[in-house]
Amino acid sequence: MVVDDDPALAEMLGIVLRTEGFEPSFVADGDRALAAFRATKPDLVLLDLMLPGIDGIDVCRQIRAESGTPIVMLTARGDTVDVVLGLESGADDYIVKPFKPKELVARMRARLRHNEGPTGETLTVGDLTIDVPGHVVSRGQEHIPLTPLEFDLLTALARKPGQVFTREHLLEQVWGYRHAADTRLVNVHVQRLRAKIERDPERPEIVLTVRGVGYKAGPT
Amino acid sequence: MMQPAVDFVRRGATRAVHTWRASLQVRVAITTLVLSGVVVLLLGVVVLEQVRSGLLQAKTRTSLSQLDFGLQHATEQFNAIGDSQSVESTAGQLAQQLAGRGADAQSYGIALLPTGGGELASGGDINARASIPTSLQRAISREDREAWSYARITHADGSTEPGLVVGGPVQTEAADYQIYYLFPLRQESQTLSLVERTMLFSGIGIVLLLVAIAALVTRQVVRPVRQAAATAERLAAGRLRDRMAVHGEDDLASLAQSFNRMAETVEKQISQLRELSRVQRRFVADVSHELRTPITTIRMAADVLHDAREDLPPELARSAELLQNQLDRFESLLGDLLEISRHDAGAAVLEAEPVDLRSVVLHVLESEAPLAARHSCVLDSSLPDAPVVVEADSRRIQRVLRNLVSNAIEHAEGQPVEVRLRAGDGGVAVTVRDHGRGLRPGEAALVFGRFWRADPARARTSGGSGLGLSIALEDARLHGGYLQAWGEPGHGSVFRLTLPWHAGGAIGEPPLALEPDPESSTAEGVAGA
Numbered sequence: 001m002v003v004d005d006d007p008a009l010a011e012m013l014g015i016v017l018r019t020e021g022f023e024p025s026f027v028a029d030g031d032r033a034l035a036a037f038r039a040t041k042p043d044l045v046l047l048d049l050m051l052p053g054i055d056g057i058d059v060c061r062q063i064r065a066e067s068g069t070p071i072v073m074l075t076a077r078g079d080t081v082d083v084v085l086g087l088e089s090g091a092d093d094y095i096v097k098p099f100k101p102k103e104l105v106a107r108m109r110a111r112l113r114h115n116e117g118p119t120g121e122t123l124t125v126g127d128l129t130i131d132v133p134g135h136v137v138s139r140g141q142e143h144i145p146l147t148p149l150e151f152d153l154l155t156a157l158a159r160k161p162g163q164v165f166t167r168e169h170l171l172e173q174v175w176g177y178r179h180a181a182d183t184r185l186v187n188v189h190v191q192r193l194r195a196k197i198e199r200d201p202e203r204p205e206i207v208l209t210v211r212g213v214g215y216k217a218g219p220t
Numbered sequence: 221m222m223q224p225a226v227d228f229v230r231r232g233a234t235r236a237v238h239t240w241r242a243s244l245q246v247r248v249a250i251t252t253l254v255l256s257g258v259v260v261l262l263l264g265v266v267v268l269e270q271v272r273s274g275l276l277q278a279k280t281r282t283s284l285s286q287l288d289f290g291l292q293h294a295t296e297q298f299n300a301i302g303d304s305q306s307v308e309s310t311a312g313q314l315a316q317q318l319a320g321r322g323a324d325a326q327s328y329g330i331a332l333l334p335t336g337g338g339e340l341a342s343g344g345d346i347n348a349r350a351s352i353p354t355s356l357q358r359a360i361s362r363e364d365r366e367a368w369s370y371a372r373i374t375h376a377d378g379s380t381e382p383g384l385v386v387g388g389p390v391q392t393e394a395a396d397y398q399i400y401y402l403f404p405l406r407q408e409s410q411t412l413s414l415v416e417r418t419m420l421f422s423g424i425g426i427v428l429l430l431v432a433i434a435a436l437v438t439r440q441v442v443r444p445v446r447q448a449a450a451t452a453e454r455l456a457a458g459r460l461r462d463r464m465a466v467h468g469e470d471d472l473a474s475l476a477q478s479f480n481r482m483a484e485t486v487e488k489q490i491s492q493l494r495e496l497s498r499v500q501r502r503f504v505a506d507v508s509h510e511l512r513t514p515i516t517t518i519r520m521a522a523d524v525l526h527d528a529r530e531d532l533p534p535e536l537a538r539s540a541e542l543l544q545n546q547l548d549r550f551e552s553l554l555g556d557l558l559e560i561s562r563h564d565a566g567a568a569v570l571e572a573e574p575v576d577l578r579s580v581v582l583h584v585l586e587s588e589a590p591l592a593a594r595h596s597c598v599l600d601s602s603l604p605d606a607p608v609v610v611e612a613d614s615r616r617i618q619r620v621l622r623n624l625v626s627n628a629i630e631h632a633e634g635q636p637v638e639v640r641l642r643a644g645d646g647g648v649a650v651t652v653r654d655h656g657r658g659l660r661p662g663e664a665a666l667v668f669g670r671f672w673r674a675d676p677a678r679a680r681t682s683g684g685s686g687l688g689l690s691i692a693l694e695d696a697r698l699h700g701g702y703l704q705a706w707g708e709p710g711h712g713s714v715f716r717l718t719l720p721w722h723a724g725g726a727i728g729e730p731p732l733a734l735e736p737d738p739e740s741s742t743a744e745g746v747a748g749a
Contacts, residue, residue, distance in 0.1 A: 008514070008517045009517045015520075076512040076513060099519070
């Protein structure tokens, strides 16, 4: 699903996406975005940040509130504030206009691909249990809902507990970037992940920061 | 041994000269002190002289009238001398009588001297022979009338004091004498010294009072001036809303008013300029943003055409290629324009976090490798073994280094490009060196200018927007670091990025020299910020 108010861009996106084998649907303003999302149940949402009506960030929150569907934001500003705000509202990735179609498609594919491990793989990190094929993370009997991206991030870290991952490494492994562009993506998502899985996000026990280098999964 | 004392005096003198120059109040007070001191001194001398001569004149007058009486009395006595009496004994009695006439015997002395010389008859405790000046004796003898003179009067006990001696002749048939009155001027000199003391103390008092008044008056004038200076200082420091307090309607109040009017005008002008430049920067930012959406569409359309160029006739295929390439340039220009407008607006935010600069450098070298390969240029790097963890915005540092490295590759003319990273106590430095044509004298200062190009002729072949180094400079400044350039024709050029250990922290001696080889080159052409 493409949410964008610029008809020319939307049409062009349609042409490119259809060429690449997607079946896009279009919404031109923020007010109707959530209804359209419920109606079409898309695999992925391309969301322009600046929309008439409700703006992109609010749309993003609304969708995230009821679904873990991957969201890629289109933004005209590479400014820190906008990007961080967008990511914090639940977007999985963002792409700054003007972008190359190939780059967009690569990111969409990365978001749609799932990191499939060996069947029946179960990981434990801290007091969390991760059922990889079932995409379920639980603490004791309690299930913790994660978006697919957050799940991938946690799984990547948990597969090699104690190993330090640089932000660039994580970008490559989880987001599928070849040339890592922006490490803010990692920072924001680690924070979101911590907010969900840590007992005290201020003092993380599962996803630990390694000063000057990156992150690692805490002691199992 | 004397050196400390000399130094002390010199320092004191320097400080005094400084105070004299710096403080109007001190200057006025000291001037008042000197001038009023001179005036009071002159006045004192004149008044004292007046008092002295007045006192002495009065004394001389009374002395002469007493002498007249004495002369008359002596004449009577001598005329009355009978045969039974000797002239000498009469003179002796006369001396005792006349001396007794004084309020007390100490107040003056009497001496009767035979004119031709001979035994002296005296009254009082004064040694008359020693006290009467011979010049006075001669004057009386010669002119045969009364005369007076100042002299030192010698007492019987040998002590002396200033005094007045008056004398006159007594001529009768029986005797020919000179009578002298010897008046000590003790009382007069006491009076005079009392007057002197009084005048000295009152003079000092008046001078001090004048100095105090001068200091006070100057203070009244100086205070508003100082206040104006302080306010001007605050205005200069950027607190444009500061004003002077206006009291009353005097000259100083009008100074304050004029000052405030000036400050108001300045404030208005500056805020207008600020508003203008804000609007302008805003405009640039908005334009850049507004351009992005249509460019995205164009970009995608161009990409579709570009991908399909093999199916197109050659002219159309080439057109698609040109479109694609120029869009790349256009985009990077737009991106740079936006970035520089963000710096201009002060909207650039530093996202500093601890980062190992070695990984940043390696990452940049890796991403620039394809460009280096196209220019058949070798990238050499020299990094420390230990991690160099600096608090920095890795995105910006990457951009700075990528810019420096790609510039170096483009200007290296196939020669190797060296990248060095060093850490030191004073900070961290990265140098990027090429051995290309280098910079002409003066160009090192220009390279950071916007849209500046080393060689206008080959300007458009390289992909840069012309804003890269300007942005790099701003990025370095944002970290509290700096970016400098060195270059010499034929010796290539060096760009050095110096960063503090903590964003905004202090930088000491950079751990890497900017000039590559001190003996082969002079320090010419160093510039930066």
